[in-house]
Amino acid sequence: MAEGEASPAASASPPALPAPPAPPAPPAPHPALPQDEPAIAIDHNAQAEQEENDDDTDSLYGGSVASSSDSLRSSIMAYEFENGRRYHAYKAGAYILPNDEEEQDRLDLQHHIYLFCLGGELYLAPIENPLRVLDVGTGTGIWAIDFADDHPEALVIGTDLSPIQPSFVPPNVKFYVDDFEQPWDFDEREEFDYVHWRSLCGSVSDWPKMYGQAYKSLKPGGYLEVHEYDAWIFSDDDPDLEKAPWTRAWLDVLERTSTQLGKTLNVGRFQKQWMIDAGFLDVKEKICKAPMGPWARDPKLKELGNLERLHMNESVEAHSMALYTRVFHYSMEQAKVSFAMVRKEFNDPALHLYTVYRFIYGRKPETSESV
Numbered sequence: 001m002a003e004g005e006a007s008p009a010a011s012a013s014p015p016a017l018p019a020p021p022a023p024p025a026p027p028a029p030h031p032a033l034p035q036d037e038p039a040i041a042i043d044h045n046a047q048a049e050q051e052e053n054d055d056d057t058d059s060l061y062g063g064s065v066a067s068s069s070d071s072l073r074s075s076i077m078a079y080e081f082e083n084g085r086r087y088h089a090y091k092a093g094a095y096i097l098p099n100d101e102e103e104q105d106r107l108d109l110q111h112h113i114y115l116f117c118l119g120g121e122l123y124l125a126p127i128e129n130p131l132r133v134l135d136v137g138t139g140t141g142i143w144a145i146d147f148a149d150d151h152p153e154a155l156v157i158g159t160d161l162s163p164i165q166p167s168f169v170p171p172n173v174k175f176y177v178d179d180f181e182q183p184w185d186f187d188e189r190e191e192f193d194y195v196h197w198r199s200l201c202g203s204v205s206d207w208p209k210m211y212g213q214a215y216k217s218l219k220p221g222g223y224l225e226v227h228e229y230d231a232w233i234f235s236d237d238d239p240d241l242e243k244a245p246w247t248r249a250w251l252d253v254l255e256r257t258s259t260q261l262g263k264t265l266n267v268g269r270f271q272k273q274w275m276i277d278a279g280f281l282d283v284k285e286k287i288c289k290a291p292m293g294p295w296a297r298d299p300k301l302k303e304l305g306n307l308e309r310l311h312m313n314e315s316v317e318a319h320s321m322a323l324y325t326r327v328f329h330y331s332m333e334q335a336k337v338s339f340a341m342v343r344k345e346f347n348d349p350a351l352h353l354y355t356v357y358r359f360i361y362g363r364k365p366e367t368s369e370s371v
Contacts, residue, residue, distance in 0.1 A: 039236040040289055040296050042352055098318060106314045107139045113311055114198065114227055116304050117288035117357050122147055123196065124286060125223040125361040130154050130193035134217065136180050137200050141165035141173070148173045181205060184213045191219040198227035202258050202265035202319070211278035218364040224280060225361040231255075231265035233292075233353050244351050246341040250320065257323040265319070272360050280362030281369070288357040295352050308355060313343050
């Protein structure tokens with residue numbers, strides 16, 4: 001396909017969506033990134049190379065990239081099964097993503113993407129010798145385990161709705177089934193030096209409350225660090241995604257349905273201000289653009305692009321199946337047709353799509369400091 005030519009998917013119009021009860025107004029377009037964020041330089045030879053390497057546009061979807069950890073006492077929870085995916089049963093419906101092995105593989109792949117964006121580091125905050133660490137929404141526990149290995153002097157506590165963490169972990173890691181939207185049961189003797197969470201967009205109904213609980217749980221001088229993503233797809237040469245109509249329709253569905261359920265997905269861009277509003281000082285944010293495919297000129301971005309293209313292929317169904325079927329009342333088959341068209345655009349080398357990851361940290365003031 002010649003550059004500048006519309007993708008094959010552009011010739012097909014996305015299907016009309018069933019009208020949900022009392023739908024919210026369509027979302028406004030996602031605001032542009034800060035002006036000081038440079039565009040990603042394009043490697044114009046990458047398109048032909050990718051077309052040569054791809055047997056078909058859907059070939060990457062469903063492949064396992066990282067071996068999943070054994071579930072921690074999976075039998076203690078009577079999991080919910082829906083549309084071929086497994087979901088948590090504790091506080092059923094509170095979290096829209098599945099917790100099966102396929103999803104655990106995706107989370108572990110995303111962990112490596114976060115590391116890639118940070119040059120192999122687990123965090124950015126200038127923490128020194130933390131003794132008590134909290135990982136909120138720990139998922140497979142991979143971040144907590146890596147952090148505990150690097151900081152054997154620290155007690156690392158991970159909480160999640162699903163007990164899917166591995167059975168064999170460092171002795172300084174403890175995992176608990178817990179709902180972070182409920183009051184955090186830590187008293188002053190259990191305050192933390194460092195609190196971390198990531199990828200909680202779409203899981204939180206009250207973000208100011210969430211930040212307030214993190215602030216309260218930290219010792220004076222302790223750090224909160226948040227790693228999130230924008231639930232949006234960007235393109236510098238097609239900002240309105242006119243060449244990716246299925247992708248644009250998919251993004252609008254995610255925005256409308258998640259907002260209707262009270263846990264909006266696309267809130268990554270608000271995290272820094274929420275942290276400031278909660279009273280944190282010295283708040284810093286790092287933005288990482290992740291190409292979807294090897295189309296970037298920079299060799300490191302090419303490598304990141306291969307990871308992110310695979311990750312996003314695996315993310316479509318994980319983020320969408322519950323929203324499409326529970327809120328828009330699609331059948332599983334109808335939803336999968338839409339997802340296949342979205343993935344087709346993700347894998348089109350003529351579309352220079354990318355995602356955005358955000359890394360934010362801030363410090364709780366010392367007792368002697370005024371906010």
